[in-house]
Amino acid sequence: MKKIEKKTEDKRAIYYWDRLQNYGRKYKWFHWPSVEAFLNLVYTYDVISNHFASKIQHTGLSRSALNILNIISRSDKKGCTHKELSDLLLVSRANVTGLVDSLVRKNLVKRQDSQHDRRLSIVKITKNGEELLNSVLPSYYLEMRRLASDLSNDERNKLNDILIKLRLKIFDLYKDKKKTESN
Amino acid sequence: MKKIEKKTEDKRAIYYWDRLQNYGRKYKWFHWPSVEAFLNLVYTYDVISNHFASKIQHTGLSRSALNILNIISRSDKKGCTHKELSDLLLVSRANVTGLVDSLVRKNLVKRQDSQHDRRLSIVKITKNGEELLNSVLPSYYLEMRRLASDLSNDERNKLNDILIKLRLKIFDLYKDKKKTESN
DNA sequence: TATTGTTATACTCTATAACTATA
DNA sequence: TATAGTTATAGAGTATAACAATA
Known part of the structure; x- marks a missing residue:
């Protein structure tokens, strides 16, 4: 053992x-x-x-790697720019490069140059990446369902309301700060 | 700006x-x-x-570093062994060594050998460390109070209940797993 | 000029295994 | 034998600044 x-x-x-x-x-x-x-x-x-x-340890992916892969997968054929990933993940552009690099190395995503705006690099999921997601997400979602199964509808709603309230309170702080900074 | x-x-x-x-x-x-x-x-x-x-960015400490410092400070003169820190932080003993090292380098904590059990290394907070905590914690606690001020007593209680419920649900999973593993 | 992405660098945190010394 | 701590190493994640290409 x-x-x-x-x-x-x-x-x-x-x-x-x-x-x-x-x-x-x-x-x-x-x-x-x-x-x-x-x-x-x-x-x-x-x-x-x-x-x-x-x-998800057995996949060799970290939770954030899975998260990125998930986001990219959801963008379908359209793909995702680094900038979008940076915004969604709250991670600097510099670090997105590194994160995407590691997924490319594992052959889970690929980069494509944009034809409309040649500054853009578009990230798309590969077959390999999709297969990995399909092998992981079902049990992932099942686990969420199992863990939340003890909560009543009312409790879940309360939890959501409270968490959103806290989050927005912090966002407001930064909005205010931005305003005073630009004045 | x-x-x-x-x-x-x-x-x-x-x-x-x-x-x-x-x-x-x-x-x-x-x-x-x-x-x-x-x-x-x-x-x-x-x-x-x-x-x-x-x-707390201005202190040069990460949130977990502050956390460790806080734990050590709360142990008062008694101090804290690496093992205790490892248990409380859910971090391996190997990594506790590194974390404590970095605090020692900053002169925020010091190590002492235990007299009762010579395997133990006891970590205590320094004057320097205490001063840092006293300069940071007041505004830290004030901020918590401010952020939570929008929640009613009832909401706070509900939030706590639900979070504890979720956490214990996961702990139970591991307890069950342990049992079946040892059989 | 502003935006997108890259490179380089340094630091923190984590994970693992092998090791020493004490109990 | 088990426990406490250390050393060594490798990888993920983050933060920052300087840079090139493009808009």
Whole structure:
């Protein structure tokens, strides 16, 4: 049996909930209910992220590589420019080059020059890439369904509403900042 | 004004909600309400993570480095072994060595040999490290409070409940797997 | 001039295996 | 034998700046 170094119990939550709650009080603005929510968000993300990463480990792809491949696949014959990928992935153009390079090396996508705008490089999925996706996504989606199956419709809706609310709140911060910067 | 390559609008959500919803139907187990919940979780985490990372960029610390420092600081005079850090951070012991090394280089923590068990290396925070934490954490906690201020008590509780539920569901998977592996 | 993509570089984080020393 | 920590190595991901080609 393979040695498992990583612990799968919720040690971290126990640790934090025990100690941080009191410790943080020395900071004026520390507000435990807020902090608790963010900690839960981060830890749950972390656990989910590791779980899905292990689900696709056998493909040799990371979660973001699969993500890119998925995006490109969805663009169909049209393909996807580096710029689009950069926007969607929140990754710099410089790094998109590297990410696409690694997929090209694995023969999962190919680059094509655009005929309309010769600055553009268009990325399309290969047969190989499609086959890989088709071999991975079914169990991926099944797993999402299984994990979410314990949530009621109401809970799922609440979760979505709250997460969107938090996200938009942050976007608003940056909008405001942009405005004041340009004035 | 500094050029901003990263977009702060919710391009990704728009993109996905438009396309994925239909695209995914070709997969048998694709269940949009489940997928939507996970996408929201991932994107919101991502946005929050980037936001807080930018908040502490001036310290030269990454979010995980700050996290380690925070854990060590909370252990007070007692200090923290590498093993403890490894468990709490879900990071291999090998990598804890590297992470602690980089904090030692910055004079934020120091190592001490344990007198009871000479295998152990105990990590303690330095004056320098404490000062850094005190200069960063107040605004960090204030920001959490601000961001969560739009959520009602009920929403926060619901969010926590749901996130914990999801996390424990995954932990249970691994517990079951462990059991069957040892049989 | 602005945009797209590339190159180069450096740093962080992660994963793995082999090793030392202690228990 | 098991545990704690280290070393070495390789790869993914990110951040930044300078650059060429094209619009």
